[in-house]
Amino acid sequence: MTEELRAEVNTSLSSADRAVGGLGFVGLQFGLTLLVCASSGLIVVTILRNVSLSSQYFFWYLLNFVASIFVFRLAYLALTIGLLRKFAGTGISLVSSPDVCLFYLMIGSFYRAVMHMSVLLIALERYITILKPLTHCYILTDKRIKYSIASTWFIATCYTVGMVVHRYVYDAPGVIAGCNIEIYGIWKIYVSQMTVSILVFISVLAMYMHLHVIGRKHLRIIEAERRIFSLVRYQRSLRRSKVAFMITLQIFCLEVPVYILTMMYLMKAGQLYAKYAFLLISLGQISQPAFYALFSSEFRKALKKLMKQSAVQPLGDHLHVGSGRFRRDLRGEDAPGRF
Template identity: 40%
Template sequence: MSSKEEYHDVYNTRMSSKEEYHDVYNTRMSSKEEYHDVYNISEMRVTGFTPTVLWNKLQVAGYMAVQILLAGGVFFSVAVIAATILHSPRTRAQYLYWYLLNLSVATFISGLTYSFFIAWCFSEYLQSGAYSVTDPEVCLWTQAVFSYYRSIMCSTLLLIALERYVTILKPLTHCYILTDLRIKGSIVASWMVASIYMIWTILHRILLEPPQEDIPHCLVTLYRMKRIHTAQFAVGIVVFAFVVPFIYFHLHIIAKKHLEVIERERRLFGLAQLKRNVTRSNTALKISLSLIIVEFPFLTLNFVRMHGTSSQAQEHLLTKVSAVILLLSQIIQPVLYATISPDFRRSFRSLWGRNRVQPVVGDFP
């Protein structure tokens, strides 16, 4: 029996040694995993790919300062556009500026939404130390409201082109076709079409299962929002690349034919009216092209974010960059309008008192 007990003692000693060996091995493996985690983080820092949250207080303060400045610039841009258009009777009488004013309303709403987004991210940072949105509901409704701006942008350019097309196609009767009531109805219709994306979002929210845990940031896979963004992206490409260019191209052909008829019949009044409409159509074309060019980087980054990212860190980085580009495109809209449109530029100068006629001092010559 004593030999049997000694055997069990030796066996237990060996087993305890084996368990200690496994404990040491597991400790080394965990240390190795921690080393790889630190190495991956340092790799992301070196290569420029940021993680799903900002790193320190200085970065958070800098990024928040940029966001606040850009949001303030958006509100200032909307105020300048609205004041300039409403200031002059010449711009108030043109339907082109009615549509641009409608786009400014959508820009204002998106600016308010982005301000709310900034405040929510800052509150999350104060609570958890991570400057990000972890609530899927906030991400869902924020993206839904931003889809309004993208849809209104698309419908605005389309309605501007259609208004110019009817004006050139029906030079004598367009004033009976394009009435104030119908233009206002088309603006309301553009918001109703934009609401389709909101209804689609609500259906996804009701039918699909929500995430079971907090999200690191606003993912495109959240509630399958990627499908909605892809559909909206496809509609925008069709309008920007095919429908609007075709309308203006055909409009140029029609205007050339009308010009030949008017010159052959020597109708001077009709010639002056046609030239004025062609000039306004060229202004509308230049504004549309400038808005498309400014919007192109944002659309490209969104497409890459939805289909070309290989990690959440890349997606988060592209989300931040695309948001900044969107705000910049909204800020420079008054500059584009003033550069392209003589009527807008004249109204802007008059708004600031540069075109006011000074009274003559002294005797008349």
């Protein structure tokens, strides 16, 4: 009888420890989410405040990527607040509702879809710029770039709508011990999205490899013809293409292990995989300004200038002025900076 009582006490204590540990991780999620939002806001202000950066289509796609991070983190923040309220009422901080799990899968799928398509469009924009050095300005127009950005959100929304349809087509499980892709048959959408992502990764790598080849070929031709002005512009385009490739490579190196850990969590319902994936992606998103400054000298100079000016001017003024410049139709003297 005494041993049974001790076992019950030990079980209750371990449950309490797990609950406190779960609450601590939820608090960590809350703090890291706020840091990611602050880091993403710094990127947005830096780009919008600088005329040269905000006039380049490459940074338009980066802004689109950062916007998806904002949406993902704000939705995740709402989920975290819900888990905190659940812990206050029940003492449990884990996802135990099918609808909450579906919401988590939807925001993750939406973010990955926008990210993958943005990476593809960055590579495509750089590829056309290098492949068509004389006519790319007629192909890559403001209107087409905006349509391509809107298409990333449309594709992401299609995945989300598909999950909502599955929610009403399939029966909901009673009680779940953890979030997994078998809920509402979501695994079918995940398989289709994973297939598209693999094709995107292969296409991007193929474009950058071919871009390197044609870039060196065109550079030799321009040097042989001794067109100094064209040579300077083309060398600048090649440097920006290298920056795009390095940032794309950094995104791939971060997102691939995160995606693998997320899939292991969803298939095995292992909370440890989810924690590792969240910490890894959070650290990567927080360090994004440092990566951009490391790879791009233009971004680094704009960031230094912003830091100097922020000492005498409120940060909100920078965003207001920069957004006005971003909306302006950039032609004339600022047009060459776009390429």
